[in-house]
Amino acid sequence: xxxxxxxxxxIITSLILITGCSNSDFQGxxxxxxxxxxxxxxxxxxxxxxxxxxxxWIADFIFTNCTTVCQPMTKNMSDLQKMLQEEGIExxxxxxxxxxxxxxTPEKMKEYISYFxxxxxxxxxxxxxxxxxxxxxxxxxxxxxxxxxxxxDQILHGTSFYLINKEGTVVKSxxxxxxxxxxxxxxxxxxxxxE
Numbered sequence: 001x002x003x004x005x006x007x008x009x010x011i012i013t014s015l016i017l018i019t020g021c022s023n024s025d026f027q028g029x030x031x032x033x034x035x036x037x038x039x040x041x042x043x044x045x046x047x048x049x050x051x052x053x054x055x056x057w058i059a060d061f062i063f064t065n066c067t068t069v070c071q072p073m074t075k076n077m078s079d080l081q082k083m084l085q086e087e088g089i090e091x092x093x094x095x096x097x098x099x100x101x102x103x104x105t106p107e108k109m110k111e112y113i114s115y116f117x118x119x120x121x122x123x124x125x126x127x128x129x130x131x132x133x134x135x136x137x138x139x140x141x142x143x144x145x146x147x148x149x150x151x152x153d154q155i156l157h158g159t160s161f162y163l164i165n166k167e168g169t170v171v172k173s174x175x176x177x178x179x180x181x182x183x184x185x186x187x188x189x190x191x192x193x194x195e
Contacts, residue, residue: 026191028171034141034164039097040128042109047095047124049168056192057093057164058185060176061138061146061157062125063100064112069159069177076180077161078116081123083186091193094123099134099146099155101127142170161185165192 038048060077062070077094084092098104109125129137131148138146144158161176163185172188174181 026171026188026195028163030143030162030170030173032141032143032170034168034170035137037137039126040106041124041126042106042113042120044106047126052093052095052164053168054166055091055093056166056189057095058189059095059097059142059162059164059170060160061099061134061142061144062096063098063155063157064104064108065100065153067154072178073159073161073176074113074116076176076182077123078118080161080180080182080185081118083182084189085119087186087190089186089190089193092122092189096123096125097134097138098125098127099138099157100131101129101134102131142173163188163192166195 034049036049038046041047058077058080060073062073064070074096077096081094098109104125104127106127109127113120113123113125135146138144138157142158142160142162144160146155146157148154149156159175159177160173161180162170163172163174165171171192174185
């Protein structure tokens with residue numbers, strides 16, 4: 001009887017130690033390994049998945065001609081960047097994929113982001129692929145839409161922000177348009193950067 005109680009006590013102690021030694025309370029809601037990519041940013045420079053590996057980054061889907069959600073999303077992302085700066089977090093990147101690559105040249109992307117007070121050295125706005133590519137890329141890698149709206153110059157696309165870990169895996173999505181969980185995103189990014 002005493003031996004079994006001792007074994008149970010040792011198991012409980014071991015579990016507490018293992019849990020206590022875990023260096024993250026991070027809870028993800030996605031687990032999608034990104035496919036390799038190389039695209040052009042707003043400065044006409046190539047940015048690849050390889051360039052981003054080893055860094056925690058956050059991504060979204062926007063386009064410069066958007067008449068609805070894109071500007072609020074970009075403002076929210078710029079607010080997130082300010083919070084990261086205030087917290088002294090420097091080892092991160094932001095990536096915005098254009099869902100309208102036909103119209104979103106690097107020059108247009110550069111002009112678009114200039115209306116927001118951001119640190120562009122940490123923010124890549126990517127283009128340089130075709131409509132079919134981004135539709136499949138968004139669906140496969142981020143489980144979201146990027147399709148032309150019928151009889152319109154607008155594109156239907158998801159409004160989430162996506163957190164990608166250092167290994168290049170999409171690990172969490174958040175609302176990027178309304179009720180944005182800024183504090184949660186900052187905390188999650190801090191935790192993944194430490195790992």
